[in-house]
Every structure is written in C-alpha cells, then in structure tokens.
Amino acid sequence: MKNEWPLWEIFIRGQHGMSHRHVGSLHAPDADMAIKNARDVYTRRNEGVSIWVVEAKHISATAPGEKGPLFEPSESKVYRHPTFFDIPEEVGHM
Amino acid sequence: MAVDKDKLLQFLLRIGDSTLVLSHRVSEWCGHSPILEEDIALANTALDLIGQSQMWLGYAAEVQGEGKSADDLAFLRDAWDFRNVLLTELPNGDFGRTLLRQFLFDAFQSVLMGRLIKSSDETVAGIAAKASKEVAYHVERSADTVVGLGDGTEESHKRMQQALEYLWPYVGEMFESDEVDAAMAEAGIAPDPASLREEYDALVGRVLAEATLTIPEGKFAHKGGRTGYMHTEHLGHLLAQMQWLQRAYPGCEW
Amino acid sequence: MYAQMIKTASNSVKSRDEMSPEEAAFQDKIDNDIKIEPRDWMPEDYRRTLIRQIGQHAHSEVVGQLPEGNWITRAPTLERKMILLAKVQDEAGHGLYLYSAAETLGVSRDEMVEMLHEGRMKYSSIFNYPTLNWADIGAVGWLVDGAAIVNQVALQRTSYGPYSRAMIRICKEESFHARQGYHAIMKMAFGTPEQKKMAQDAVNRLWFPAIMMFGPNDSESTHSEQSMAWKIKVKSNDELRQQFVDQTVPQIEYLGLDLPDPGIKWNEERGHYDFSDPDWSEFFNVIKGNGPCNVDRMNARVKAWEDGQWVRDGLMEHARKRATRKVAAE
Numbered sequence: 045m046k047n048e049w050p051l052w053e054i055f056i057r058g059q060h061g062m063s064h065r066h067v068g069s070l071h072a073p074d075a076d077m078a079i080k081n082a083r084d085v086y087t088r089r090n091e092g093v094s095i096w097v098v099e100a101k102h103i104s105a106t107a108p109g110e111k112g113p114l115f116e117p118s119e120s121k122v123y124r125h126p127t128f129f130d131i132p133e134e135v136g137h138m
Numbered sequence: 139m140a141v142d143k144d145k146l147l148q149f150l151l152r153i154g155d156s157t158l159v160l161s162h163r164v165s166e167w168c169g170h171s172p173i174l175e176e177d178i179a180l181a182n183t184a185l186d187l188i189g190q191s192q193m194w195l196g197y198a199a200e201v202q203g204e205g206k207s208a209d210d211l212a213f214l215r216d217a218w219d220f221r222n223v224l225l226t227e228l229p230n231g232d233f234g235r236t237l238l239r240q241f242l243f244d245a246f247q248s249v250l251m252g253r254l255i256k257s258s259d260e261t262v263a264g265i266a267a268k269a270s271k272e273v274a275y276h277v278e279r280s281a282d283t284v285v286g287l288g289d290g291t292e293e294s295h296k297r298m299q300q301a302l303e304y305l306w307p308y309v310g311e312m313f314e315s316d317e318v319d320a321a322m323a324e325a326g327i328a329p330d331p332a333s334l335r336e337e338y339d340a341l342v343g344r345v346l347a348e349a350t351l352t353i354p355e356g357k358f359a360h361k362g363g364r365t366g367y368m369h370t371e372h373l374g375h376l377l378a379q380m381q382w383l384q385r386a387y388p389g390c391e392w
Numbered sequence: 393m394y395a396q397m398i399k400t401a402s403n404s405v406k407s408r409d410e411m412s413p414e415e416a417a418f419q420d421k422i423d424n425d426i427k428i429e430p431r432d433w434m435p436e437d438y439r440r441t442l443i444r445q446i447g448q449h450a451h452s453e454v455v456g457q458l459p460e461g462n463w464i465t466r467a468p469t470l471e472r473k474m475i476l477l478a479k480v481q482d483e484a485g486h487g488l489y490l491y492s493a494a495e496t497l498g499v500s501r502d503e504m505v506e507m508l509h510e511g512r513m514k515y516s517s518i519f520n521y522p523t524l525n526w527a528d529i530g531a532v533g534w535l536v537d538g539a540a541i542v543n544q545v546a547l548q549r550t551s552y553g554p555y556s557r558a559m560i561r562i563c564k565e566e567s568f569h570a571r572q573g574y575h576a577i578m579k580m581a582f583g584t585p586e587q588k589k590m591a592q593d594a595v596n597r598l599w600f601p602a603i604m605m606f607g608p609n610d611s612e613s614t615h616s617e618q619s620m621a622w623k624i625k626v627k628s629n630d631e632l633r634q635q636f637v638d639q640t641v642p643q644i645e646y647l648g649l650d651l652p653d654p655g656i657k658w659n660e661e662r663g664h665y666d667f668s669d670p671d672w673s674e675f676f677n678v679i680k681g682n683g684p685c686n687v688d689r690m691n692a693r694v695k696a697w698e699d700g701q702w703v704r705d706g707l708m709e710h711a712r713k714r715a716t717r718k719v720a721a722e
Binding site: 085 | 471474475478481482485488489492495500501502538558561565568570571572574575578639642643646704705707708710711714715
Binding site: 162165166168169170171172173174175176177178181182184185189191192209212213232233234283286287289290291294295297379382383384389391392 | 454457458461464465466467468470471472473474477478480481484485487488491526576579580583584586587692695696697699700701702703704705706707708709710711713
C-alpha cells in the first residue's frame with residue numbers, strides 16, 4: 045500500500061495541562077494536515093490549546109503507559125455529556 | 139434606527155437557511171468519506187453549521203414575532219420560503235466538489251462574519267462573534283484540501299477543475315444586492331454584499347492559484363435562492379427528507 | 393460483542409510446563425496485571441488473535457456508522473440531528489482509535505480495511521440489521537451501545553496496553569451514547585400513540601439482535617479459554633449477556649413498553665432475569681453474510697473506499713510535491 049497516509053502520533057496540551065500529552069495516533073499526508081486532523085479527531089470534547097504531531101516512524105521510545113487524558117465537555121456541545129439527558133431515577137444506573 | 143422587521147427577517151433567513159441547507163449536504167457524507175479523518179472533520183463542520191443555523195433561525199423566529207422556534211422555521215416552511223443561496227443546495231457530487239463548494243462558501247462566510255461582528259444589532263454581532271471562530275477554521279481546512287487536491291495528481295486536478303467549472307456560476311449570487319441589503323447597510327446591521335467581493339476575490343484567487351486551478355472566465359451567475367424567486371429542483375428533495383418526520387407526525391415532541 | 397467469534401490463533405491453553413521461558417515471563421506479567429506494550433515480547437498467537445479482535449472491533453465501529461447515519465438527514469429536530477451526528481462521528485473516532493491500537497501490532501489500517509472488504513475480516517452481526525423508524529435510533533443508542541458498553545467496560549482491563557487505553561477513552565466518550573438513546577426513546581414511549589408504536593416496534597426488532605451481540609452461549613463458544621488466560625477476553629459471553637439483560641429489563645418496563653420476549657421473568661433463586669435463547673441459526677446466517685443488510689453495508693463501505701481513492705492519492709501526492717519543493721528551496 046504505497047499510498048497509505050503516514051501514521052502520526054498526537055500530543056495535546058489541554059487548557060490546564062502543564063505539558064503535552066500523547067493522546068493517540070492518526071493518518072495524514074503531511075504535518076500540516078496531521079495538525080488539522082488532530083484538532084478534529086482529538087479535541088472534540090476539550091479545549092486543547094496546543095497540538096504537537098510527530099510522524100510515528102521518528103519516535104524511538106516505548107509507548108507511554110499513562111492513562112487517557114480527562115476530557116471536559118465543551119460548552120457548545122453539552123449533549124455529548126451524559127448528564128445532559130435526564131433519565132429518571134427509577135430506571136437505575138445507565 | 140428602527141429597521142423594517144420583514145427585511146431584517148429576510149436577511150437572517152438568508153444566512154440561517156444557507157448554513158442549514160449546507161449542513162444537510164455536508165452531513166450526507168457521514169460514514170461515506172474517503173478516510174476516517176475526513177469523515178470526522180466533515181462531521182465537525184456540519185455540526186458547527188447546524189449550531190449556527192439554530193442561532194440565526196432562532197433570532198429570525200424572534201424577529202418574526204409569531205411565537206415560532208428555529209425548528210419551526212427549519213422543518214415547517216416550504217421551499218419557496220427558503221432563502222439560502224443556490225450554491226448550498228447543489229448536490230454533493232464527488233468529495234472534491236463538496237470540499238470546493240465548502241471553500242467557496244466558507245470564504246464568503248469568513249469575509250461576512252468579519253464585518254458582522256461589528257453589526258449595530260447586538261444579537262447579530264454576538265452570533266457572528268461565535269460563528270466567526272468556527273468559520274475561520276472551516277475556511278483554513280477547506281482551503282488546504284482544495285489546494286491539496288488541485289495540486290495533487292493529474293486525476294485530482296482534473297476533477298477539481300471540473301468542480302470549479304460547475305460551481306463557479308453559483309458564486310455570484312452571494313454578492314447580489316437588493317432592497318433588503320440596502321436596508322441592512324443603512325441601519326449598520328450588515329454590509330452591502332457587493333462590497334465584500336474584492337476581499338473575497340483576493341482570498342479565493344490566492345487559494346485557487348495555489349491549487350493550480352483556473353477560474354472560469356464566464357461572468358454569468360445563477361440566482362434566485364436568496365430572494366426565494368427560483369430555487370433549483372434539488373431543494374425540494376432535500377426538504378422532503380429533512381422535514382418528513384415533522385410533516386408526517388405533526389405536533390409531536392421528539 | 394463488537395468482536396464476536398474471534399478464533400484464538402492457538403488451539404488450546406498452554407500449561408506452564410509447555411511454556412518457553414519467554415512465554416512464562418509473558419504469562420506472569422499478564423497474571424500480575426502488568427500491561428503488555430507494543431515493543432514487549434509476545435507470543436505470535438497473542439499478536440494475531442489481537443489483530444483479529446481489535447480489527448473486528450474497529451470495523452464494527454466504522455460499519456456501525458451506517459445504520460445510524462441512515463437517519464441523520466431525517467432527524468426530527470435540529471438538536472436531535474446534532475446529537476445523532478455527534479454520536480455517529482464518535483463511532484468514526486472510535487474506529488480510528490482502535491485501528492491505531494491494532495497498528496501497534498504491525499498491521500496497517502489500509503491492510504485491515506482491505507481484509508474487511510475482501511471478506512477476510514468481519515464486523516459485528518448487529519450492524520447487518522436495518523434502522524426502519526426514528527425510534528430505532530433511540531433503540532440503537534440505548535440497546536446496542538448499552539450492550540457494547542457492558543463489554544467495553546470489562547475490556548478496559550484487557551492485557552494489551554494500547555487496546556486497554558483505547559477502551560478507556562471509548563468508554564468515557566460512549567457514556568453519552570446510551571443515555572441519548574434512552575432519552576430519545578423515552579420521548580417516543582411517552583409521546584403520541586404513533587410514537588409509542590414506533591418505540592415498541594424498534595424494541596421488538598432489536599432485542600434479540602442486541603443480545604446476540606455477545607456471541608454464542610459459552611457451551612458453544614470455541615477458543616475462549618486461551619483468550620481468557622491472555623486477558624484479551626475478560627468475561628464470558630453468557631456472563632456479559634446476563635448482565636445486559638438484568639440492567640435492561642427494568643428500563644424497558646419503565647418505558648411502559650411490552651417486553652420483547654415472553655420468556656423474560658425474574659428468577660428469585662438465581663437473582664437474575666431468565667430470558668429466551670435467541671434463534672442462533674439466524675445469528676450464524678448473519679455472520680455468514682445472509683443478514684438483512686450485509687450486502688448493502690459492505691457495498692457502502694467498498695464504495696466509500698474506492699470513490700475516495702483519488703482523494704487520498706491526490707492529497708498524498710500534494711504532500712510529496714510540497715516536501716520536494718521545500719527541500720529544493722533550502
């Protein structure tokens with residue numbers, strides 16, 4: 045598959061984050077598009093203030109073992125948040 | 139200065155209907171895009187456009203003063219009441235055409251929103267302030283894609299040039315001026331669309347040149363959408379789909 | 393589940409005596425809940441089984457966009473349209489996370505996509521059922537995502553680090569899916585008689601397909617033991633299915649809808665609901681390609697992929713040209 049878009053590792057610094065954190069990977073033809081794709085894929089719920097992208101083949105460390113970052117629901121998309129939906133107590137945990 | 143209520147309503151519908159109809163078209167791609175990353179990005183664009191429609195149509199309903207909601211305007215008007223520009227209702231075509239249409243619209247929106255944030259109408263200025271941030275990203279992304287595909291392979295270049303030939307005659311309508319626009323300009327609510335053309339041409343010209351695409355020479359412009367005088371045949375089908383549940387089961391809560 | 397009938401690459405569970413020192417060290421890690429990471433040594437069978445499982449899970453997310461996407465342009469309000477679009481977009485995102493996890497095992501996304509399109513990899517049986525009325529959208533979110541979450545919550549503890557991390561992220565994002573679905577179907581169940589009829593129709597049609605998602609009964613389920621030992625399967629099919637039924641039956645009752653299975657009864661002794669076994673011949677037929685939508689689903693995916701080829705190639709070619717120009721300029 046000679047034309048497969050390269051794989052990029054994505055690092056994002058959240059609003060209150062002290063440093064960039066690895067959030068995952070994606071495919072993109074180049075670094076600019078990788079940044080844009082990262083914005084669309086990995087900041088759907090939070091306000092990332094800075095994005096780093098590194099082509100996966102240039103990373104020579106082991107994969108990080110950190111837990112996934114916590115995502116704040118963005119204000120204008122409250123419906124992504126479970127508490128947006130009122131489910132009566134009788135129904136039980138959902 | 140009091141502005142004519144009906145004219146303000148028309149102005150709001152022109153923006154709100156355009157974003158609504160385009161959001162419908164863009165959302166048709168969900169699950170069918172060339173690659174997951176693009177699928178996700180297009181869904182974001184569609185979501186932003188629906189959100190903007192809610193705001194514009196919500197204000198339109200308020201100005202109309204008949205106790206209606208944004209949903210009522212979206213789902214319960216017939217095609218002749220829609221005021222979107224024709225560009226937005228055209229069928230998607232291939233992915234390149236969809237993205238080129240998006241760029242041609244985003245570029246217009248980015249110029250327009252830049253002016254509307256200074257509107258004398260506070261609500262208009264407020265909506266524009268929120269929308270302008272989204273639009274700034276949309277135009278950057280769609281411009282990049284247009285450049286990438288225009289300056290890509292021979293095939294992608296050919297397809298983009300064909301898309302441009304098809305879409306270009308629908309660009310002119312966005313800059314049409316009539317008495318609604320004159321009233322908005324006079325009241326300081328919105329600029330005369332004709333006054334946006336220079337900035338638009340500079341932006342679009344730069345991106346299309348980078349995309350190695352040639353702007354068609356013809357000056358002809360299809361129109362009739364923003365006045366409601368004559369839509370394309372495509373709008374009726376779009377609305378039949380969009381409004382079906384509300385029409386078939388009136389008065390329900392969903 | 394989203395990953396059904398995954399054949400473990402090895403035939404039986406190896407005993408300690410049969411293990412090489414590497415295998416024993418590997419199994420020790422798993423037994424001590426230490427995650428396996430991409431560069432760690434792992435048995436080839438573990439790697440191959442994971443690719444199959446994560447890949448199938450990823451394909452399910454992507455094919456799963458289609459039945460719900462079917463209603464995006466017909467959603468009845470602007471808010472419902474946004475919620476649905478955001479949810480289907482999430483599925484694409486989840487597919488992307490999962491493909492990424494599988495890619496750490498040395499297979500590329502394009503390779504997996506090709507295997508799917510050639511029928512060499514599968515996706516969950518559930519997405520071969522149609523969405524026929526608007527209440528289906530509520531029911532899919534509530535029942536199908538609800539069933540998926542039961543499994544995915546368990547899989548957060550899976551032994552492979554990237555898979556576990558993808559699951560954690562997905563579970564976080566999915567918690568809104570089931571709730572939006574239930575919220576939507578609640579409006580229908582408590583709405584007009586026509587709306588209630590739609591809700592009942594959706595629950596009736598989707599109940600058995602939903603409980604089939606967990607895969608065949610444990611007694612029929614092949615190859616699970618090794619997967620359990622490797623902790624790439626954490627709970628058995630029947631355990632997960634029971635958990636789902638127990639949590640869902642009261643939710644159906646709350647809606648005032650008829651139970652979709654006359655066999656559903658509280659069993660005081662077991663402390664669980666009894667329920668009827670689904671028609672497993674239907675399940676195996678769907679898996680074989682004879683479900684109501686198998687052909688449509690695959691055609692839609694292949695078409696998207698093939699129609700998108702020139703776009704992917706075009707953007708890639710532009711990136712190459714840019715890189716060359718940049719080098720030339722320097």
